[in-house]
Amino acid sequence: MKRAGGPMIKHILVPVAGLPTDAALLEEAFALARLFAAHIEVLHIRRDPRDDLPLYGESISAEILQEIVDEAERNAQKTAAAARRMFDDMVARASAIVTERPVEGLTKGNGVSVSWREATGPTAWTLPARARFADLTILARSAGEPMDLEVSQSVLFESGRPLLLTGGAMERLDTVAIAWNGSLSSVRAVAGAMGFISRASTAFILIADEGPMDALAGVLRGGARPQPQLLADHLVWHGVQATIHKVGRQGQPIGAVLVEAALALNAGLLVMGGYGHSRMREIILGGATRHVLTQPTGCAVLLAH
Missing domain, CATH: 3.40.50.12370 (Rossmann fold)
Known part of the structure; x- marks a missing residue:
């Protein structure tokens, strides 16, 4: 129940x-x-x-x-x-x-x-x-226009609140995919999306294979390991039985890989942390974050920073 x-x-x-x-x-x-x-x-x-x-x-x-x-x-x-x-x-x-x-x-x-x-x-x-x-x-969804990207980034990095990018899949919100890497941003994204996650009938925790930049990402996360099972155990207290799903990158951009995995699982919502530096976001913006801000995804995306 x-x-x-x-x-x-x-x-x-x-x-x-x-x-x-x-x-x-x-x-x-x-x-x-x-x-x-x-x-x-x-x-x-x-x-x-x-x-x-x-x-x-x-x-x-x-x-x-x-x-x-x-x-x-x-x-x-x-x-x-x-x-x-x-x-x-x-x-x-x-x-x-x-x-x-x-x-x-x-x-x-x-x-x-x-x-x-x-x-x-x-x-x-x-x-x-x-x-x-x-x-x-x-x-x-931004279509790559500079002002659209500026506005979406400003909401993500300056509001302190979750941002939902539409994807025309509101009827599929009973299936949620969580892009998880153990970062503070992904923790905040899960917290901000709990209203969606707790009402979903199916939830997946997406873990991407390690890439060459993961060592740097680990440093930026303060050395935190993803530990997806701990997230799954936490979600049980919200009535959610989440399945851990490993995603192979195969040299593809991480943003595209996460979106493809979410769509393959028929998720109507992808939850992920938004990485970037609020004062230098025009220069430093995570690849996955930039992808979902500028590219069509086929599902809604909830971001938090």
Whole structure:
């Protein structure tokens, strides 16, 4: 008999940009919220056009600069209006309750509460600051664009909260794969994903074969060994019988190997630690982390740092 275990997911943050791609992100967020009877906070962030004025230098007159600002603000208003229409449409179709406070009577699989919020500032700064006050932030998969990668990394490294990258596999969340190497990041990822892991009917602990960089990784982990059986024993207390699954690398990038293994096991969620240095993330970013942030995976990925 399964026990309820792990931190409950009750407050989900979903940023929207006023683009057609927001619809799929909101659909997945609503599906996830129903699983946990969670509240969705939809956040639209406007960039302040005045932040870009220093880029124009002193050769442009004040009148032209004001025209640039006015045009940017008009475009920002149109984008915000498009985002709000998408939000209102989703609320209507889901019969969701718009509220700023908890609603009694919502149960798992029955009903969703939502709220709308706007903020102004650079997304890479504003989003992680807000994400610190949510249980989970959901982002659409980055497609390799620099800003997408910057934003996803900022949430991962600066929020202190788990990040869920969508993968179009919410219906397969009953099977979870945990990428485990004994690192502090993987420990935090498991803790942040316990709400998912404890409700899964099947869980796998993925252990990759040692590669040439594993000695360095061991040093970065403080010399910790993976010890997957200890993790499996721990999960038993949450009602989870996890199977240890060894993964052969065969010269492939570790990120691709982990994703392929998760898909082969029909996992709808891959849980892994995000490795990188918060202040130098543009330079130092773990290979597995970069892979799942920029490449399609076919499953959702939960990251924690």
